[in-house]
Amino acid sequence: MSGITYQRIQTEVLHRIRARVWRPGDLIPSEVALAAEFGCARATVNRALRELAETGILERRRKAGTRVSPDPVHKATFDIAVIRREIEALGGVYRHAILQKAHVLAPSFIQALMKLDIHAETLHIRTLHLSNDQPYLYEDRWINMAAVPGIRSADFSRVSVNEWLVQNAPLSGGEITFLAKNADEAEAEALDTTVGKALFVTERLTRIKQVSVTFVRLAYAPGYRMTTRL
Amino acid sequence: MSGITYQRIQTEVLHRIRARVWRPGDLIPSEVALAAEFGCARATVNRALRELAETGILERRRKAGTRVSPDPVHKATFDIAVIRREIEALGGVYRHAILQKAHVLAPSFIQALMKLDIHAETLHIRTLHLSNDQPYLYEDRWINMAAVPGIRSADFSRVSVNEWLVQNAPLSGGEITFLAKNADEAEAEALDTTVGKALFVTERLTRIKQVSVTFVRLAYAPGYRMTTRL
């Protein structure tokens, strides 16, 4: 090979954009032209540009060619790990406690959220996750029993619901939302803080083939920060 | 070609994982074996598996082979667009107002955050972004004057600082953090809410070649939710 790698090409492209040789909105040369310039195969240029397009730096369209994005949309990526992992990665000792576990008919707001039947049976579980015995995360979860056969016989004393679902209902789709919320009484008590304190909350709705499996709200203890590199 | 696409292979792999043919932790066949099975080139299998590995579903190591991730780390991706775009995408009419603009020596906490010199000059700008004339986002930004030549002559009445920086200092690296915060007086007043209200906040530190360019804190009006598909 010529020693040209797709990463080398990416570096060069980024350099040219930074140096304003190619400016936001500009059309850059075609793959064929760049392959000729760099003395490599088109496939190599293709991979380089395709990946840059995935990050939002370039925009590509057949026939129209490749442009530098006019206003680059940064794509921030966050790792959503199993909570135990998250805590252990921070050097904490993980422990969890189940505060409540009940089989109930879905209340109306959960029916609406999860698009459940009026008579749908759910498992409602509230769990506290601790790091070094300090409250770390308060979990309020609703599970659609119909969607997860086998959950009746699961034992959540050793493995948390969180982890059990990951293992037994993998690769599900859904949405995740981040928001801020003033602590209510239940949250304040669980997280050992005061009512009204601003909490970082993530809500996740998980589906397998259009069917809602679980809705979970995770409220982090005050001071939590979710960070990523750009 | 045989009609086999890398996407078809990805679908098949996901199906096998869901069907528990391949379970978390399991080693799956090598690229060569899968290429033979699917009747396609190894490069096609490679792309399929490589992309799945990027999403965290598979783990690959030379010689060791490819495994189904024992506890899959979901990667959630968020688009960080220019604020004007974000508002317009939601159907709002964008407007912004500069609440304060001052050239000042960096206060100590900013010095520390941005790793600035004691005598570093900064531009401190507080901006309110509005959607349909309703407060949407309160921006508190510090800019390292030394890192952005040309900013002295910029006019921020038409183009917001946000947008100016994107256009003039593109492709910078840095970190972004999400957190929840009780509104202080300045935030409450700007966002037309009450002190103590939980606000969703993002903080961004932007660098070009190790040099801090800008630190910005964005406090969203109450009720803001940041959502993405998984």
Place this chain on the structure above:
DNA sequence: CAGTGGTCTAGACCACAAG
């Protein structure tokens, strides 16, 4: 050492959309 993934090549055909 040997098997696996990582990458590049040269060529080909296809799908899409701008002109």
Place this chain on the structure above:
DNA sequence: TTGTGGTCTAGACCACTGG
């Protein structure tokens, strides 16, 4: 219509690392 990106192929060599 035709140029562009999107993808596949068959083969090759390399880089890493487990056994």
